[in-house]
Amino acid sequence: MVTIALSDVGVSLGRRPVVHDVNAVLAPGAVVGIVGPNGAGKSTLLRATLGLVASTGSICVDDVPLARMARGVAARTLAYLPQGQTLHWPLTVERLVTLGRLPHLAPMSRLSDADAAAVERALERAGVADLRERIATDLSGGERARVLLARALAVEAPGLLADEPLASLDPGHQIDVMDLLRAEARGGALVVTVLHDLTMAARYCDRVLLMDAGTIVADGVPLDVLTPERLRAVYGITATIERFGETVTIVPTGRAY
Numbered sequence: 001m002v003t004i005a006l007s008d009v010g011v012s013l014g015r016r017p018v019v020h021d022v023n024a025v026l027a028p029g030a031v032v033g034i035v036g037p038n039g040a041g042k043s044t045l046l047r048a049t050l051g052l053v054a055s056t057g058s059i060c061v062d063d064v065p066l067a068r069m070a071r072g073v074a075a076r077t078l079a080y081l082p083q084g085q086t087l088h089w090p091l092t093v094e095r096l097v098t099l100g101r102l103p104h105l106a107p108m109s110r111l112s113d114a115d116a117a118a119v120e121r122a123l124e125r126a127g128v129a130d131l132r133e134r135i136a137t138d139l140s141g142g143e144r145a146r147v148l149l150a151r152a153l154a155v156e157a158p159g160l161l162a163d164e165p166l167a168s169l170d171p172g173h174q175i176d177v178m179d180l181l182r183a184e185a186r187g188g189a190l191v192v193t194v195l196h197d198l199t200m201a202a203r204y205c206d207r208v209l210l211m212d213a214g215t216i217v218a219d220g221v222p223l224d225v226l227t228p229e230r231l232r233a234v235y236g237i238t239a240t241i242e243r244f245g246e247t248v249t250i251v252p253t254g255r256a257y
């Protein structure tokens with residue numbers, strides 16, 4: 001289990017402040033969605049939380065300042081699925097997913113049976129076991145996205161930070177991935193995921209952080225956060241929000257000018 005505490009987090013890129021005044025405690029056992037318009041700072045916040053970009057304020061992972069954690073420990077604790085990653089090396093899917101075990105390996109050591117079993121579980125859970133012999137650079141965008149998710153799952157970290165895991169996926173695979181993220185959380189993991197699909201955020205997230213202009217402007221259960229007024233103010237859209245029993249649908253209907 002892992003808890004991430006963000007206090008007054010800020011990030012500047014190229015001298016531009018792109019994230020500021022972010023405060024949140026992210027506890028295990030939940031799917032936390034980060035939503036907000038393009039350029040709001042979602043990916044940058046995720047990258048700062050992983051120590052991939054320099055930040056101000058404080059980021060603690062289980063009460064340990066991220067800056068003081070050894071890289072290997074951080075990499076075993078927080079798995080990362082980056083946004084739209086391009087693949088350059090013609091590796092087989094199985095080898096690519098095996099790279100997810102790197103944080104667990106001592107230098108020059110071989111994969112253990114436990115590593116191989118973790119890779120197998122990740123291939124199965126991401127639904128890409130049948131692609132294992134394929135060259136990853138030859139895959140379609142959606143297939144590649146699921147393979148990269150499998151690589152992140154292979155880490156078997158207590159925290160999973162996923163940046164737009166639904167991009168390129170067809171509706172069935174979107175549901176599969178969100179079901180999988182929810183299952184991870186129900187198993188005790190902390191799952192933090194950037195999403196653009198507000199219906200998926202409302203249906204699958206236990207908590208939603210709505211970002212605008214570099215900071216969190218609302219934080220809570222999805223339907224408390226994703227109100228028509230906020231969607232108008234933050235995204236500049238009108239939207240219908242409907243509930244059918246347990247099922248929620250948020251459909252953007254137009255621009256609100």
Ligand SMILES: Nc1ncnc2c1ncn2[C@@H]1O[C@H](COP(=O)(O)OP(=O)(O)OP(=O)(O)O)[C@@H](O)[C@H]1O
Binds near residue numbers: 016018037039045
């Ligand atoms: N290297 C950089 N130098 C300067 N500004 C940058 C740099 N990288 C990103 N930015 C800016 O930081 C802001 C936040 O970018 P970020 O990628 O975090 O947004 P996002 O909310 O994830 O957006 P999207 O939904 O489009 O993926 C944007 O305005 C972006 O142009």
